[in-house]
Amino acid sequence: MGLFTGRGRDCQGRRVPHLGWVLRPEQLLHPRPEGLYCPPGDFYVDPVRPVARAVITHGHADHARAGHGSVLATPETLDIMRVRYGEDFAGATEAAPYGQTAKRGGVEVSLVPAGHVLGSAQAVVRWKGLTMVVSGDYKRRRDPTCPAFEPVPCDVFVTEATFGLPVFRHPPDREEMDKLLTSIAQFPERAHLIGAYALGKAQRIIRLLREAGYDKPIHVHGALMRLNTLYQHHGIELGPLVPATDDASRKADFAGAVVVAPPSALADRWTRRFPDPVGCFASGWMRVRARARQRGVELPLIISDHADWDELTRTVDEIRPGEVWITHGREEALARWCELNGIKARALALVGYDDEED
Ligand SMILES: [Zn+2]
Ligand SMILES: [Zn+2]
Secondary structure (H helix, E strand, O other): OOOEOOOOEEOOOOEOOOOOOOOOHHHOOEEEOOEEEEOOOOEEEOOOOOOOEEEOOOOOOOOOOOOEEEEEEOHHHHHHHHHHHOOOOEEEEEEOOOOOEEEEOOEEEEEEEOOOOOOOEEEEEEEOOEEEEEOOOOOOOOOOOOOOOOOOOOOEEEEEEOOOOOOOOOOOHHHHHHHHHHHHHHOOOOOEEEEOOOOOHHHHHHHHHHHOOOOOOEEEOHHHHHHHHHHHHOOOOOOOEEEOOOOOOOHHHHOOOEEEEOHHHHHOHHHHHOOOOEEEEEOHHHHOHHHHHHOOOOEEEOOOOOOOHHHHHHHHHHHOOOEEEEEEEOHHHHHHHHHHOOOEEEEOOOOOOOOOOO
16 A cells, blocks of 8 residues: 555655545545544535534435534525525535535535536535545436536545436436326316425426426415525526415316425325315336325326436446445445446445435
């Protein structure tokens, strides 16, 4: 094992093509109960408990929590946290737009699009020639509500694996939207109630409906209002939206209506105000029939904000990192796939990130 002298050269001044063996990646990032910790920069990535300094990849509640001393995130993610937790969700904030580099001790941190939800980013952490990328949650297919995932060459790629099993292959969004539009046309007297996570999925579904030519007003549950407004504020055109919680409206007014609500509302008495509602749920988990049945979903829509098996393996193959670390999800199959493809893999089994999409 050589001594490391920095700037990508060993003690004899030779260029070291891959530094993982000289400078151990664990020196730059390693798992702690609070989350992934960076000792030289003294910060955590997506900590699940309050810490002094946090770098946050995106606004979903399992990654972005309130109560940190300081938060570095994209301006969009900071806005989302303000909407969800109030102005004083952290002691201090620093906005890092995509591609801008921030310094933490001797460590460079930059945020690069992850294609997951508005503002979602991969945290690219560089130190003494070693580059580690923490993906946060991500997907590779097109999403009209956020910029696409950008692969970054790195020594260690730290990936999620929510859908890290070969059985998880999400169909094209277009197919799922066609199912929905066909059902809407088929049942003009019923209301279509779409369960969608409040951050990201709801706005993506609305946007996909608009792209498919649906231009009528879309009814939205009150719990989605503020995030919808925030998306619109960031330039995501959602078209005409009306509240679905207006007490003056009668059941018959919702015949043929499309209503978007958080998934929890689908099991609520709230649904009784709609005429013979068709329960739809937009989630990667709708691939699993038992889950759809369990939730009483009549029309499952397999639309996910997480990479499926093909997207996960394609991404690792494209980046070809020295090592892959897997934060959460179905870790074993992806780790095995990496090993079979000559890439060292490590399952971190981080606790605190939800299996669900939000
Ligand atoms: Zn997420
Ligand atoms: Zn997550």
